[in-house]
Amino acid sequence: KNEVEQSPQNLTAQEGEFITINCSYSVGISALHWLQQHPGGGIVSLFMLSSGKKKHGRLIATINIQEKHSSLHITASHPRDSAVYICAGTGNQFYFGTGTSLTVIP
Amino acid sequence: DVKVTQSSRYLVKRTGEKVFLECVQDMDHENMFWYRQDPGLGLRLIYFSYDVKMKEKGDIPEGYSVSREKKERFSLILESASTNQTSMYLCASRQVGTEAFFGQGTRLTVV
Numbered sequence: 026k027n028e029v030e031q032s033p034q035n036l037t038a039q040e041g042e043f044i045t046i047n048c049s050y051s052v053g054i055s056a057l058h059w060l061q062q063h064p065g066g067g068i069v070s071l072f073m074l075s076s077g078k079k080k081h082g083r084l085i086a087t088i089n090i091q092e093k094h095s096s097l098h099i100t101a102s103h104p105r106d107s108a109v110y111i112c113a114g115t116g117n118q119f120y121f122g123t124g125t126s127l128t129v130i131p
Numbered sequence: 132d133v134k135v136t137q138s139s140r141y142l143v144k145r146t147g148e149k150v151f152l153e154c155v156q157d158m159d160h161e162n163m164f165w166y167r168q169d170p171g172l173g174l175r176l177i178y179f180s181y182d183v184k185m186k187e188k189g190d191i192p193e194g195y196s197v198s199r200e201k202k203e204r205f206s207l208i209l210e211s212a213s214t215n216q217t218s219m220y221l222c223a224s225r226q227v228g229t230e231a232f233f234g235q236g237t238r239l240t241v242v
Contacts (some may be wrong), residue, residue, distance in 0.1 A: 067235035
C-alpha cells in the first residue's frame, strides 16, 4: 500500500489557467512536502505543511488534516511552471507520491 | 546559497568499479537520505542516517553501502557497480519537523 497517493499523473493546461494537484496520505505522516522537479533538474522543496495553508507567489498549498488531504494550486499558470510536482509525506522518512507531470502550453 | 551539494552531476563508470557518491550539507542537519529515481518507479529510499555513524537500510539497499563519518557528509558507495544501478541518485537532508533540502542529483551511467 502506498502511503501517499497523488493525482492526476499528467496534466496539460493553457497558459493562464488555474491548476490543482491533489495528494492523499495515510496515518503516520506528520507533515506534507510539495516538491518541484524541472526536466533534467534536481528537486526543490516548495512547501512544507502540517496545518492550514501557505502561499508563495502564484503557488498555494493547503492541507486538511482530518481528511488527510493536501492540494497544490498554481494561479495564472505559465510555461515555466512546466515540471513534475511531487507530494511527499514525512514521518521518520519520506513517502513520495508518484508525481504529477505538468505541461503549460503558451 | 547552496545547501545540499552532490559531488558530481554526471558520472559514467564501468561494470565492477567501486563508485562513491558524495553529499554534503551545510545546515547542521541530523537526518540525511539517499534515493534513486527511475522512470515509472519514482523515488525509492536506499539508505538514511539519523546521526553520525548511524545508518538504516531503506527499501532497496542491496548493492549499496553508506558512510557517515561527519555530520555534514553522507556518502553512498556502490561496491561493484552494475548496469542496473544506472539511475538518478538524489541526496536529501532535514532536521525533523523542518523543511527538507535536496541536492541537484547525480545521473550515474554504468557501462
